[in-house]
Amino acid sequence: GESVGLHLPTLSVQEGDNSIINCAYSNSASDYFIWYKQESGKGPQFIIDIRSNMDKRQGQRVTVLLNKTVKHLSLQIAATQPGDSAVYFCADPGSSNTGKLIFGQGTTLQVKP
């Protein structure tokens, strides 16, 4: 079945360093991916998205890279700040026409001061 998974459960980085969070997906028909940030006790917050006709998309301090050949995407956060500490999820509506978002397991990003 469809699944979206993350490689590492926890990532610890020093403040100011760059962070890279990875995600693998299994459905080759998936054509849209979203990264969310979830702080403790809150709902997921949209960070950035990418469609399969793109390999890279940049936002403010964030970049998402998509490698369709190996079904992998990554979220890069530049100059990581303490406020970036949260759980990050990749999500994928899949090929279903219901639009159901499938979430990966999440990576906890810890930023050390």
Add this chain to the structure above:
Amino acid sequence: GAVVSQHPSRVICKSGTSVKIECRSLDFQATTMFWYRQFPKQSLMLMATSNEGSKATYEQGVEKDKFLINHASLTLSTLTVTSAHPEDSSFYICSASEFLGYGYTFGSGTRLTVV
């Protein structure tokens, strides 16, 4: 930007009682709303998909008689946890989508504690 309001943010109820959680899209009409459940240190698990004016579609393993979903308008969906038990204690999150497969906005979540 799109805003989804979820209420209440926290609720404590006694075993056997029912609790209603509301999810409202404030500045857009949501053709589809989704309800998720999240246990500590775990990912979001989709419970059901609801479309305005029709019955909700529940994911496998989710009891539709226990988790009643009503989507009476394009801006409001409710989840009622009936005859709540301590194992229903969890973080419930709604999401609304204006366009199918795109533009998902999440509520702030509801922490349900059943005692």
